[in-house]
Amino acid sequence: MAAPTRTLEECFEQLGRLVNRRNAPFPPEALAFDELSDTTKLCPQPLVSVCIISYNSAATIDEALEGVLAQDADFPFEVLISDDGSTDDTVARCETWLARYPDKVRILRGRRNVGLLGNRLRAFSAARAPWIAWLDSDDFWTDPGKLRKQMALLRETGAVMCLAFTEMRWADGRRGTMDCPSTRFVSPQILLRHYLHTSTYLHSREAFLRATRDCPNLQGWDDQDLLFGLAAQGRVALLPEVVSAYRITGTGDAIGQGEDHFRLVVRWQFLRLFLYGPRRFRHCFLVVLLKGIRLQLTGGARPEITALLRDIAVLAHARAPWAIRVWREWRKLRRVLP
Numbered sequence: 001m002a003a004p005t006r007t008l009e010e011c012f013e014q015l016g017r018l019v020n021r022r023n024a025p026f027p028p029e030a031l032a033f034d035e036l037s038d039t040t041k042l043c044p045q046p047l048v049s050v051c052i053i054s055y056n057s058a059a060t061i062d063e064a065l066e067g068v069l070a071q072d073a074d075f076p077f078e079v080l081i082s083d084d085g086s087t088d089d090t091v092a093r094c095e096t097w098l099a100r101y102p103d104k105v106r107i108l109r110g111r112r113n114v115g116l117l118g119n120r121l122r123a124f125s126a127a128r129a130p131w132i133a134w135l136d137s138d139d140f141w142t143d144p145g146k147l148r149k150q151m152a153l154l155r156e157t158g159a160v161m162c163l164a165f166t167e168m169r170w171a172d173g174r175r176g177t178m179d180c181p182s183t184r185f186v187s188p189q190i191l192l193r194h195y196l197h198t199s200t201y202l203h204s205r206e207a208f209l210r211a212t213r214d215c216p217n218l219q220g221w222d223d224q225d226l227l228f229g230l231a232a233q234g235r236v237a238l239l240p241e242v243v244s245a246y247r248i249t250g251t252g253d254a255i256g257q258g259e260d261h262f263r264l265v266v267r268w269q270f271l272r273l274f275l276y277g278p279r280r281f282r283h284c285f286l287v288v289l290l291k292g293i294r295l296q297l298t299g300g301a302r303p304e305i306t307a308l309l310r311d312i313a314v315l316a317h318a319r320a321p322w323a324i325r326v327w328r329e330w331r332k333l334r335r336v337l338p
Contacts, residue, residue: 004311008319011312012271018305019265023219023272030114031122033082036095036107043103048077048147048202049127050135053119055084057137058093060247065097067141067244069104073148080106081137082123085113090137117220130205135244139199142167143243150202153237159185160207160234161227164243166197171249182240188281191227191236192288198223199244207233211278218276224269225277228285232278263296267309274316283323286316290329297336310337 004011016022050068054061061081068079079101081094091109098105108126110119116136124132131154133147143149150162163186165179180186180194203226211229212218218225230236267289274285293309301309314337317330 004314006311008271008275008312008315011308011315012268012275014308015264015268015271015312018308019261019268021265021268023217023276025219026114026118026121030112031118031125032111033108033122033126034111035126036091036109037098037105038102039106041102042078042106043076045076046078046129047075048073048131048133048151049129049205050077050079050133050147051120051123051127052079052081052135052137053084053116053123054081054086054090054094054137055113055116055119056086056088056090058086058088058090060138060140061090061093062097063140064135064137065094065105068135069097069101070144071141071147072144073151075148075151077104077147078106078127078129079104080108080123080127082108082110082119082126084110084115084119084122117222120221124205124208127205131202132205132208133202134198136198138247138249139197139245141199141244143241146200146243147202149241149243150237150239153239154202157184157235157237159237161201161203161230162237162239163196164200164239164241166200166244166246167242168246168248171247177242178246179240179242180238183238186231186236186238188228188231188284191231192284196227197244197246198226199246200239201226203230204234215277218272222269224273228273228278228281232280260301263292264305267292267296267312271312271316283320283326286320287325287329289313289316290326290333294329294333294336297338306338313337 052064083091094107154162168176178197180190207230210233270285270289293313320326
């Protein structure tokens with residue numbers, strides 16, 4: 001087998017270009033915003049900041065806000081809508097909710113369009129509460145007790161994060177459930193096998209700040225980064241109930257852009273975690289990366305994709321200390337490498 005002529009970092013950059021992903025920091029001026037709410041009317045000490053990420057979401061933002069503001073929480077919370085420069089009437093619709101709930105709703109209008117990950121960082125920078133919940137504006141919460149139940153579980157267990165189950169809804173009417181085996185705490189091994197959706201995340205603000213300090217070269221913090229970064233800081237509790245709905249529209253989301261694209265996005269995510277994520281899970285990330293490459297090559301891929309994935313597998317394996325799980329997966333992969 002010929003040795004790769006490029007570095008692993010060069011492979012990572014090339015894969016990122018293919019899936020339109022970058023591991024680059026956002027300068028502070030890119031995350032600047034104007035707040036449209038009257039801060040003098042807001043509740044003074046919210047326990048949870050619900051961060052809703054929006055961009056051209058006029059068709060779905062009302063349902064997202066309705067599910068959040070219907071929460072029967074027995075504690076104060078704020079609803080922070082971070083808009084990434086929408087060109088439709090998303091902000092106008094949010095202002096209607098602001099007028100109804102001036103003590104809860106905040107609207108941040110970004111001065112630049114920075115994309116999903118930058119918009120999340122913008123929202124996090126403005127959040128005031130010690131606990132953070134996430135929701136993309138095309139998804140919505142289905143359980144009015146979501147926040148109350150999750151916070152009760154966090155208080156009871158001392159966990160830094162709580163996850164739950166989600167119903168998937170396709171545009172053609174199909175439905176499914178994102179879940180995992182019922183357990184009190186979610187292990188990294190379960191997180192690697194079962195994707196639990198962002199709309200269920202509720203986590204400690206301080207734990208996230210610690211995670212960013214521990215992984216300074218991990219930029220943007222997408223769903224998988226949040227999961228494993230926080231899992232490295234403490235226990236992750238599970239509420240084994242469906243609390244939200246995830247719309248799969250076939251437009252902006254990675255799944256909707258086709259199976260091949262989605263697979264490459266996942267390869268990029270786990271290669272990034274292997275390079276820059278929590279070191280305690282490095283072997284786990286490599287096993288998932290090698291297995292994914294093996295399955296993708298077995299299913300067939302374009303010659304340039306095959307060559308890139310082969311180089312990634314060879315170079316990543318060479319960097320990892322020996323471990324039995326890595327060795328087993330590498331042995332399987334060797335059988336299909338060109």
